Amino acid sequence: MSKQLLTKVGMVVLLFVVVPAVLMAFDRGYFYQIATIAAVFVLLAASLHLVTGVAGLLHLGHAAFYGIGAYVAALLGSELEIGFTLGLPAAGLAAAFVAFLVALPTMRLISIYFAVATLAIGQMLYLIFLNWVSVTKGPNGVLLFSGIDFFGFDIESEIGIYYVVTAIMALSVVVLYRLTNSYYGNALRSLREDDQCAAAMGINVTVLKMQAFVISAFFAGLAGALWAYTTGYISPNDFNFSQSILVLAMVVVGGLGSLPGAVIGALLLILLPEVLRDVGDTRNIFVGLVMFGAILFLPKGLFGEVSALRFARRILGSGWSGSADNREVGWE
Amino acid sequence: MTALLELDGLTRHFGGLTAVDEVTTHVGQGELVGLIGPNGAGKTTLFNLISGFTRPSSGAVRFKGEEITGLPPHQVAHRGMSRTFQNLRVFPNMTVFDNISVGALGALGVGAFQSVIGGRKRSHEISERSWEMLERVGLNEQANDLAANLSYGKRKYLEIARALAMEPDLLILDEPAAGMNHSETAELSQFITELNSEGLTIMLVEHDMSLVMGICERVVVLASGRKIADDTPVEVRQNQAVLDAYLGGDDE
Amino acid sequence: MLDPYYLQQLTIGLSLGMIYALMAIGFTLIFGVLNVVNFAHGEIYTIGAFAGLLMIATFGPPLLAVLLVVMAVGALAGFGLERLAFKPFRRFSDEASMKSRAMREATLMSSLAMSIVARESLELIFGSQFQSVDLSYLINKQIQLGPVTIVNGDLIIFAVALVMFLGLQWLLKYSTIGLSIRAVSNNPLGARYCGINTDRTIILTFVIGSVMGALAGILVGLYYGAIYPSMGFTPGIKAFVAMVMGGLSSIPGAVISAMILGITESMATSVVSSVWADMVAYAFLLITLVFFPQGLFGARRERV
Known part of the structure; x- marks a missing residue:
């Protein structure tokens, strides 16, 4: 019990005390930027984890839903002066709504057909970002000057922005964690394993896939809003196919089906290229190589699902099985 | 005995082939019914028709008095029918x-x-x-x-x-003993009998004659998609049509 | 006034369609033998274009020699791609695991990773902008045919594509290589039992497909004078769309679909702004996947 509590407290301390302390000690704008970008991508990877890692749907257009969130937040903020407090949920809901619309016809597709359909959807949305100039400003992108207004508080300091972004990211990851490390998560996993068999167990395969897809898009939308507010400028290329692949690589490298894996993968693919910055602009080659290496040598990823599940059970303990009684067999 | 599951003229064509042809039978509450037949007789197709994985070309399936023909698998499952698969799908x-x-x-x-x-x-x-x-x-x-x-x-x-x-109220087992040796099969048949004695209605497809003949109260025999017998194991064993199907029809 | 314009668009559409068809054949052949999607096919196209560019810049040989070198480079690239991104995942040789979903998805991602590495390496070496091509090599010399103006590129693309299609048909129908490719497509395990070297056949399939892809790349590069590292992405997707529309493993189906796609696209630009032309392909793809899961020509499709 104390161990669970310790891990939870440790995570909170790390995110909200240690990292900010380090950032303040160095006090360079660049470091704050990296930290918030990492937080945004952790959230993105965690949201893709739900649909690709757990439900097993290979999604090649995730960045487009992230883009919808970013555009909704940025356009609401810059054109209509609707700030962060409303813009954030609006971004998530808009992404989820579009996901719902495109999911209606495509959810029955399986395996690579689904992957290709999501690729096409992602590209169509990208073309809209790029070419619907009257709304999205086209290739010029959208500038967003306003800071984060958080229920009336104007947050403009870099450390303040870090806190807001990280808090939203942490809260979302906790929600995603509970979704996947639960019986609901087991239902999603059964789709990945054998959807016909899951149907025989009374699971409505299409509806469940759709839920995973829509929930995932919601969180991608939130990540988009965070991105728009932290960088202050978005353009279509932030949401193109290679961004989708970057997020996919994070999930694959960390280990498909493992949430800690997705988080580690995101940190790795954001932070390592920064360390390697001196080598030149090799970031994307690096992404490709790491992804290839992971598929070939670590088919279960850095932090594979099974070990992740053990980890989850240790942390959640009785929370998972829902019964605190003496069913200790095997839940060590 | 009230019928839990009723099949009424159930038919399924695949292209020009009639895999299941006008099968009418029923499974009563608490029964343990075996379904046998030579290879290609349409047993698995029949199970798929019952559990919603395949839509029948014509005919009806009624479960607990309610028509469930053409419902998707998960809705059939929700009504209390549960199945296993032929080639072991965990x-x-x-x-x-x-x-x-x-x-x-x-x-x-x-x-x-x-x-x-x-x-x-x-x-x-x-x-x-x-x-x-x-x-x-x-x-x-x-x-x-x-x-x-x-x-x-x-x-x-x-x-x-x-x-x-x-x-479930009805458990459908598709070749549960496939790939098992003699003692494992014996253990399994014990388990199935036990479940049945607790009141669970069971329908099973099996190649292993000894299992079916040993534990089922009633045996339905399919050949070329048609029902050719529906009787107690003892009677089925002496049924001429069944003997013909098994001796002469293995080439299907 | 109307007619010549549309005829011209039709010519452009036909050329575009031929290019897509050349690429779609590669996709289709590979999908046929392995049931996998080769996501790096677009990069083969780019590599073909760059190989031609380098040839032109360093030696300046006649066009035919450029095309032959590009074919050779394409063959080599296809071979390397198969060894790197596909072979390592073929750990089990029975049909179930050779064409399993796990295989399919692992190789989809490994070829995707390879394509990133190839594209980004090219970008690192050459930069992401358009490369300058020796103007005398561009195949855009205008030819007046009555009221219609076409360019010599249209003729060259048509000729090359025709040679390739006929050559492929001959290869598949009458040669042992073609026979083994068809055998492996139908039943890899059976082919193996008949003494066919499946591994070699798979390599050959990649080689043939990549030769065509590389040729398409250099032809487009010289047609538009636009050679750049990310040039392969969009044609790759279009060719994939053609494959899906054609029913996945039917070569004639893919070729006809590629033509439809090319013509529709060039006609679409006369109705809407050309920046939206790519939407046509994506829309075709989604419509095919959702409403014609067996392809437009009703080929068989297994549940995957």
């Missing part, structure tokens, strides 16, 4: 416990929202039921192992336990 990359929990949660239902906030009562029910089934088939020691790592025989029991975790 969820390989999930633990034994999680496999079984899918059966329980499929029947009880689980929502995204509940899993985030609250829902303790429901998850309590699911875990209770899953543990019960694990103990029932003696897999509680391996609850945390990956299903893929279980032996073949244990995976068979896992698949049955998963189906049982739905607490």
